[in-house]
Amino acid sequence: MAFNIAVAGKGGTGKSTLAALTIRYITEELGKPVSAVDADPNASLGSLLGLEVKSTVADLREDIVEKKVDFSGMSKERYIEYAIEESIIETSKFDLLTMGRPEGPKCYCYVNNLLRKYMDKVGTTYPFVVTDNEAGMEHLSRRTTNNVDLLMIVSEPTVVGALTIQRILKLAESIPVTIRQKFCILNRIPENGIHENLQQKLDSLGIEVSALFPFDQEVYNTAACGASIFEISRENELYVKLGTFLQKHLPASMLEKSTVGNQ
Numbered sequence: 001m002a003f004n005i006a007v008a009g010k011g012g013t014g015k016s017t018l019a020a021l022t023i024r025y026i027t028e029e030l031g032k033p034v035s036a037v038d039a040d041p042n043a044s045l046g047s048l049l050g051l052e053v054k055s056t057v058a059d060l061r062e063d064i065v066e067k068k069v070d071f072s073g074m075s076k077e078r079y080i081e082y083a084i085e086e087s088i089i090e091t092s093k094f095d096l097l098t099m100g101r102p103e104g105p106k107c108y109c110y111v112n113n114l115l116r117k118y119m120d121k122v123g124t125t126y127p128f129v130v131t132d133n134e135a136g137m138e139h140l141s142r143r144t145t146n147n148v149d150l151l152m153i154v155s156e157p158t159v160v161g162a163l164t165i166q167r168i169l170k171l172a173e174s175i176p177v178t179i180r181q182k183f184c185i186l187n188r189i190p191e192n193g194i195h196e197n198l199q200q201k202l203d204s205l206g207i208e209v210s211a212l213f214p215f216d217q218e219v220y221n222t223a224a225c226g227a228s229i230f231e232i233s234r235e236n237e238l239y240v241k242l243g244t245f246l247q248k249h250l251p252a253s254m255l256e257k258s259t260v261g262n263q
């Protein structure tokens, strides 16, 4: 089974950036292919990875629910499978599936079930799945995702951020998905480090922080220019720190460097 990494947190905290850098680390430094899933309705993983996303699963769900689609002989199930496949962008190192934004409170159970089947299939064919989740983690709670081996909860280094971590930790306990390891990460730490009051708050909430990632000018510049995270230098401090974090928490068997997809 694939090793499933999920990134969660409030919008604007750096989820997609860290998901994209994780995908780069696994593909380039470990040489292993990744199935990337952008489950945030505010989809941005594709552009961070330098891809142009033309169709999302939500688009096709709309078409099917609104019956705008002429199935022309195809079974509905086969059509949805086909449409999910159409929404996948394949590169030599990773594939990306973008969920998109569903419009309106319609029942998508049928499509969600097929999506789950797809995710189960992906889980047996890729060594890694990396999911960029939306803030509320609804995809996880609808069990569109498989079990999670490593959950990164990304937060800004503020009291509001600490309270959000607490809420997500509680939510993670209540959803019907097994999460094997959870790590709280504070991102965009200013040069002077985190404020002592924040440390006190984290202590009083019983939140253990596993990684402090710095504010990084090169990452900011890359985003400001709309460039892909593959343009960031390999020596970049945030990239190196994320690599150290992954080296520490991924199972040894997943860290063996391979050349798959790198030739």
Ligand SMILES: Nc1ncnc2c1ncn2[C@@H]1O[C@H](COP(=O)(O)OP(=O)(O)O)[C@@H](O)[C@H]1O
Binding pocket: 009, 010, 011, 012, 013, 014, 015, 016, 017, 018, 044, 187, 188, 189, 213, 214, 215, 216, 217, 219, 220, 223, 224, 238
């Ligand atoms: N460590 C960092 N240093 C500098 N800028 C960062 C860092 N992490 C994220 N950013 C920037 O913060 C903004 C929000 O990040 P993003 O990954 O889109 O957040 P989210 O996916 O949680 O909404 C982006 O402009 C991104 O480039």
Ligand SMILES: [Mg+2]
Binding pocket: 012, 015, 016, 017, 040, 042, 044, 045, 132
């Ligand atoms: Mg995002």
